[in-house]
Structures are given as C-alpha cells and as structure tokens.
Amino acid sequence: KILILDFGSQVTQLIARRVRDSRVYSEIHPYDVDPSFIEKFVKEQGCKGIILSGGPNSVTEGDTPRAPDIVFNLGVPVLGICYGMQTMAAQLGGKVATAESLGKSREFGYAEVRARGHTKLLENIQDFTTPEGHGMLKVWMSHGDSVTELPVGFKLMASTGSCPIAGMADETRHFYAVQFHPEVTHTILGTAIIERFVHQICACGTDWVMGDYIAEAVESIRKQVGSDEVILGLSGGVDSSVAAALIHRAIGQQLTCVFVDHGLLRLNEGKMVMEMFAKNLGVKVIHVDATAQFMGELAGVSDPEAKRKIIGKEFVEVFQVESGKIKNAKWLAQGTIYPDVIESAGKGKKGAHTIKSHHNVGGLPDDMKLSLLEPLRELFKDEVRALGVELGLPPEMVYRHPFPGPGLGVRILGEVKKDFADLLRRADAIFIEELRSTIDETSGKSWYDLTSQAFAVFLPVKSVGVMGDGRTYEYVVALRAVQTQDFMTAHWAHLPHDLLGRVSNRIINEVRGINRVVYDISGKPPATIEWE
C-alpha cells in the first residue's frame, strides 16, 4: 500500500485515484500526521511508498508545511509532486525560489517536459521524441515556486525551458520528484508514471479491489454511526442508489430511505426503485407519492426558474415531513461523490453544486440537526458505478444516463400537467428502448451506450396531421441525444436515420396525443442539454 501525505492540493484525491487505477491501495493523511503513525504504517502495515502531494503554500516562507523527517528515514521510496517536490528539495538541502525572485510569472497549464538522465521513473515513458532525439512528456503544470538547486545526491530528471529543474531523482535512496502533476488527466502519461512508481519502484503488488473497498467502507460506516438511525433521500439516480445499497450493507435496518415520487419520474421508475430496494435488497423504503401535491403547486406556472424553485421547495418539504417521522434519526446520508466535492470547493456553494444539492436532497433546514454521512465522497462516477454493480445493483440501472432532479418538470415546456407527463413518459420510454436495442455495427455498442444522455421533450404546441382518414391536431415531441465528457459542453448525437425513423413511427402510433416528432440538432453551447 501507499501513503499519500496531503499538503492541501485541490487534486490530492486524484493521486489516490491514480494509485487505485494501478490496483494499489492507498490512504491519504494530512502532512502533519503523527510520525509514529507513519512509522507504524510502513513497518507494520505493509506501506511500501510515500507520495507527497501538491499544496498552495510556499516553502520559501518559514512556517509552511514540511514532511515529517521520518518520511526520508524509513528506507521506502518517496515521490514528491509540485509542493511535495519543493519541500523535499528544501528539506534535503536543495534550494527553492519564488517566481518573483526569479523574475518569472506563475506557470499554469500545458507544458512539454524533457525527460533526462534515464531514471527508473520516466524511462521509456514519453509522448513523443524531438528531432534531436529527446524524449518528451505532455504535462500539466501549476506552480509559482521552483527548485533552483538540487539537493546532494540528486540528479536532474526532467526540465522545461521555463523550469530547468522540473524533476529530480536520488535513485540510491529511491527519492523522486516532479514539478508537474502526473495525477491529472491533462498529463497524458500520468497514470503510467504513477503506475511505474507504485509497481516498479515501490514493488507494490495489486492489492486493491472494489470488494476490499466495500469491506472497509462498511466498517467505517458502522464505526461512524454506531447504533444511530440514518435517513437517505433516494432519487432513483445512480449516486443515491449506490449510497443506499452500501449503507444498507453496513447497517441494515438502521437505514430508512425516503423516496419522493414527484410525478415527474420516468416510466415505471417508482416501481423499479421499490422493486430493486424494498423487494430485492430488503431496504426499508418509504415511498411517498406526492404527485398531486407537486401538480397542484405547479398548476398555472410556466416560467422555467419558477418551476424549478417550486419543485425544489416541495421536495424539501415532503422529505422533511417524512423524515421527521423517523424519530431517532441522527444522520442524513447523501450520495455526494468526489466531483461534487471538488466543484463545491472550487466554486464556493454556487454553480454546479446547487444543481447537485437538489438532486441529493441537500438544502435541508438546519433545525433538522442531522449529521452528514457521505460514504461515496472519495469516489469518481465510474468507481461509484463499479461499486454499485459489486453491491448487486443491476448494471442497466447503474449505467443509466443521468436524470435531472426536477425530472420531467424541465422537459415539459411551460406549464406542467399530469397528462403531459404521462404522454412524455411513454414517448421517452420508446426512444430509450430503441436506443438500447439498436447496435452500431462499427463499435458493436448500442446507441444508448454511444450517447451520454438521451430523452424526449414535450412541446405544448399543436400541429396538424393526418392519421387514417382523419385529420389530427396534436402535440409535438422533440428527441434530444447528446455526446459529452463532462456535460459542460456537448455535441448532438448523429443518430442513424433509420433509428430516428423507427422511434418517430412508434411514438406517433403508440402514443395517442402526439402526431409529430422532431430531432434537436443544437450543440451546447449555445443550447443547453435540457430544454429548460
């Protein structure tokens, strides 16, 4: 296993992520953790290497963080990243200078680093070779200070034009350090570098599997909540579902889930959630059908923001009433995952976090006095999915497209009516069914898997059609399918015309009330993914 000492970088969790990607177990601890813990971790608990993270401070200032000396005295390999490299240099006798004192500006973003000196860490890891034959790495840099003088015993491992000492190594003691960030995906071969460190340099075996994660998480949830009762707002989405399954595995009937059906869910969603959790897993779930209440509040409201606010507010109210009935509840469990944590750290409590908080039943009044239980806080979406499968959730559920908290409320343009929701649900189900069953020959994947999010939108406009011998005057449904990595930008999906044709035919034939289907060919930006 690997010990990661955290110096306060925003991306320390990413180091743990890369180590997990290499199938090695790691633990993150603050840089000022008790040295006796580090000693025990190495000597008794099988820790084979230490990584020092980046951080926001400057080692040129006196009272900034340092690694405990024991880190360099235990005989295990050490990898310093960014601030971790600077503190390693400073502590072992090298020199570090600020950008200002060197007459430079902070370096932030893409850089090309030349690998030098044939070190075990970077040997044969390169993105390209220059005409002069130098091996080069495409990396991500973010620093003000730089190492200006190597500590005794170290050699130069990497350099760039603006950062002559971008990497250093003392191969006798197995100390390595890089100024760039191998843990972020912008460093193309970052994973290979971390993998090289943990496997070849630290000689870690592969000891991390999702099953172990479950065992550990179960134990830590039990320790955290003891015999207290926990409540969780189940939305049917991946994150809250996986959190529910994990917490249920840990504390069984001490967990009560509240599943609020606002009448704006997908077709059969309520039934599916109840079957999966209450029936198959034996989780205690309170199913609240609040359709009438939501529809009542939404009647006559057509402004998108007003609709969102009403849905959010009602949701909290219903959830509060129901969870208030669970008298001994001390904990509120949420399916917060690591990207939510970074987003909220980066942006205060604004932006994407606000979106998520509704989804995760956040924003509950303080007087509920519940402590937060967030067992997925360290995991990334794909890890959460793998965990869900491991916990026995059906893969089709775990790999579903995301669904917004306000549900069909933002997919029925203008005023929301139950009849519209019923039509839309059926049209949407047909679209999804066809996407799932149509396989793209080149990739062998279904069009559902080839798109990131796909759904139908109800347009409250009527157009004229003809069916059989009769004239129809009915509503329009728009189909939306996008491909995206991060949902911040998106392309509309080039779905095959015969697939679109089939979906259109089926919707018009099977959903009485819809006589026209259109396909949305707008990218994001300028359009958003949802229509409201």
Ligand code: XMP
């Ligand atoms: P937009 O429409 O902003 O959507 O391009 C980007 C992604 O966010 C989802 N989305 C939401 N998710 N609560 C959520 O949980 C919301 O209020 C909400 N609004 C949009 C949307 O489905 C897409 O995946």
